[in-house]
Amino acid sequence: MTGRLVVAIARRLLREETYRLTMEPAIADLQHEAHTASGVRLVRSYAGVVRALILASGRDIGSDLREALDLESARGVWAPAAAWAAGLSLIVLIGASIDADARYRQELLATLLASVAVSFAPFLMAPAAFALSRRGTGRRRSLAAVVLVMTAVSWTAAFGMRPTRERLELTLEAARWHVAAEDGAGMAQRLIAGQSPAETARMLDGPVRARERAARGFWNDFRLGLDVPLMALIGVALARSRGWMVPVRFALMAGAWMLLTMTMLSLGIGRNLPPAHQGWRDLALVVIVAAVFLVRPSLGASNRRRHA
């Protein structure tokens, strides 16, 4: 049958109504034309149908975003998600400030704040995406569209914040060297008179390490964007199989991941991994913990009775 592939793709990508009103007549006309047309004309007909699919997808994404950002979503989804993300950020900041050496605590907090500002959007979006998946039926495609667009937004925010965060990371690095030098930790470097700590750190870092640091920062920001759809799609699977208490389960899952990571590091497992691999280690742990939560129904309350 002509256009079978387009039908399969369109059915997966589009809402039912959009498929029925837009793609079905387009494909039906293509199939009608296929009996008489050939060569260039048939290729043009296919191209037109593909263009219709792209336009229809864009229309659906626009509708999805309007629904994801309307008043009902703002009250029922984004507000609780923002409270959850703000609480999590506060816990991380308090925990880090308690642990940090008081002599460079200010620089550490400034750097963490910049990182939180960058990561707030994706951490906000993940539980919001889970909760949005509960609205209505057949939302898998629209949720994927929202996740993809918000991933692009979070990447844009991450890359936009990079100059500020890099500057703060250099200041933090220099402050740590200050402390290490004062402690006599074996470092021969000293502040050069007349230079700021950040400039000294940059100079002592050398051009090679500065490039390595910049590349690591870029891939960290990139991976941040990748984490978002992974977390959101795991959350969709959780929401569909475990009922509506998704933020609680997500918090339990995040807590389990943090506990597992800290336990591994304190036992020295994976601590010596190169920086480029540490992100993948974290991602692997997320997948493992999520798989456990998906397989074990006793972890988190099940609300299947509510849906019966």
Add this chain to the structure above:
Amino acid sequence: MSVDRLPSISATESLILDLLDAGAKFGLELIEASSGHLKRGTIYVTLARMETKGFVESRQEERAPAAIGLPRRLYKPTSYGLKVRDAYRLLREALALRPAEAQ
């Protein structure tokens, strides 16, 4: 008293209504009748939008049970759609007259 939002109609939608006014048509027939003004990629999205706005209505064609492939969709204008088209036509004509009156 609440004020309803005025319906809007684009030049493309107006052209489609003009073509459908002459008789119900399939999407392909609209493209052929438009002498190149309507494009294959955009017409179906436009027709879907017009159907949502209530300017056109459509039905699937009657087919033999043994027919292969998807049934085609036949479009015709609604009285509301024609009314909106006529109202905007009057508005455009009125605005076009104003500079000559001012002279």
